Amino acid sequence: MTRLSRLTLIFAAVFAILIVSPAFLNQQFALYPLMKNGDVTDILTPLILIPIYWLLFQIDRGKLPGAKETIVFLIAAAFWVEGQGMHLAANAIGHLTETIPTSDIAQLTHFFDEVLSHYLWHIGLTALMIILIVRQWKNPFANQRSNLVFEIIAGLIHGFNYFISVVEAGTVPLGLPIATGISAFGLIWGRKHLRQQPILAFFLIACIFATILFAGWFIKFGGFPQFSELGLIQ
Numbered sequence: 492m493t494r495l496s497r498l499t500l501i502f503a504a505v506f507a508i509l510i511v512s513p514a515f516l517n518q519q520f521a522l523y524p525l526m527k528n529g530d531v532t533d534i535l536t537p538l539i540l541i542p543i544y545w546l547l548f549q550i551d552r553g554k555l556p557g558a559k560e561t562i563v564f565l566i567a568a569a570f571w572v573e574g575q576g577m578h579l580a581a582n583a584i585g586h587l588t589e590t591i592p593t594s595d596i597a598q599l600t601h602f603f604d605e606v607l608s609h610y611l612w613h614i615g616l617t618a619l620m621i622i623l624i625v626r627q628w629k630n631p632f633a634n635q636r637s638n639l640v641f642e643i644i645a646g647l648i649h650g651f652n653y654f655i656s657v658v659e660a661g662t663v664p665l666g667l668p669i670a671t672g673i674s675a676f677g678l679i680w681g682r683k684h685l686r687q688q689p690i691l692a693f694f695l696i697a698c699i700f701a702t703i704l705f706a707g708w709f710i711k712f713g714g715f716p717q718f719s720e721l722g723l724i725q
Contacts, residue, residue, distance in 0.1 A: 492632045492689060495550065496641040499693040502543045503645035507652045509536045514659075514724045526583060533579045537572045544568065547623055547690060554630045560622075567618035574612025577603055609660040616656075617669040620694055624673065627690035628681075636686040646696025653697055654704040655718065663715045667705050673698040 513529030520526040548564055549555060556564065581604035588597035657666030677685075677695030685692040708715060718724045 492635040492637055495547070496637050496639075496689045498543070498546055499689055500641045500645040500648075502540075502547060503649040503652070503693075503697075505543065506540060507648055509533075509539060510652060510656055525587070527586070530579060530583045533575075537575055541568055541572065544571075544619055544623070548626060550626060550630045550690070551632075556626065560626065564619070564622055567615050567622055569615070570611050571615025571619060574608045574610070574615055578608035578612060581608055605661065609662050610665065613657065613660060613662040613665055617665065620669070620673070623690050624694055627688045628684075631684060631687040632689075633687065637689050637692070639686060639689075639692055642685075642689050642692040643696055646693050647700055649693070650697035650700030651704065654701040654708075657701075658705075658708065658715050659717050659719065659724070661715075661717060663705070667702070670698040670701045670705070674702050 509532070513527075513533045516527060516529035516532055518528050520528050520531050545564070548560075581600050585597075585600045585604045588594065588600055591597050653666070653670065657663055657670075660666075673694060677691060677698070681688070681691050681695060685695065705715070
C-alpha cells in the first residue's frame, strides 16, 4: 500500500510537469527550428505517463489484472495516446498556419488540434481514471490502512492540473460531469474505504478540488473561457 500511495504522488507530479510545461516552452527547438521546445517535451509524455498508469492499474504485484481488464485498459490508453499524439502534431502545424486562418489547411488543422484531439485525449484520460478507481474498488487493501498524506498532496496537485487541462482543452462538457460524478460516488459510497484504497482517495480528492475550481471559474467568468483566450498562456 505504501508503494501505491507514493506512486500516486509521483504520477501527479510527473503528469503536471509533462502536461503543463509545453505551454511555456515556446522557444524554437535548436536542432529543428520548425518545432518548439514544448513539442519535443510533449513527445515524451505518453512514453512516461502510460507506464505509470499501468503501475497504478496493477494495484499490487499479487493482484495482477485479468485479460478483460487489460483489454479495457489498453483501449482507454489507446484513446489517450491517439488524442495526445494528434494534438501534438496538429498544434505544431497550427503555429505555421496562423497567417492563413481562413484556409482549408488552417481550419482542418484547428479541428484536429482543438476539437477532435482534445476529446479523444480526454476520453482516454477520464476512462483511465474510472478504470483505475473500479479496479481499486474491487481490490482494496483489507488489512492495511493509509494515513492518506501522499494521496492528499497528490490529489490537490492532480485536481488543479485536471482543472486547467479540461478548461484549456475546451472539454468541460466531458470533464466536469466526470469530476462531479466521481466526487459524488466517493463522498456517498467511498468515504469509509479511503484508507484501504489509495487510488480512490487520490482521485476523489482530485475530483473534489477540480470541481471546486470549476465552480469558482464559472462564478468569476460566467462560463469556462480558456486560459489562452484570457492571455494567461500562449
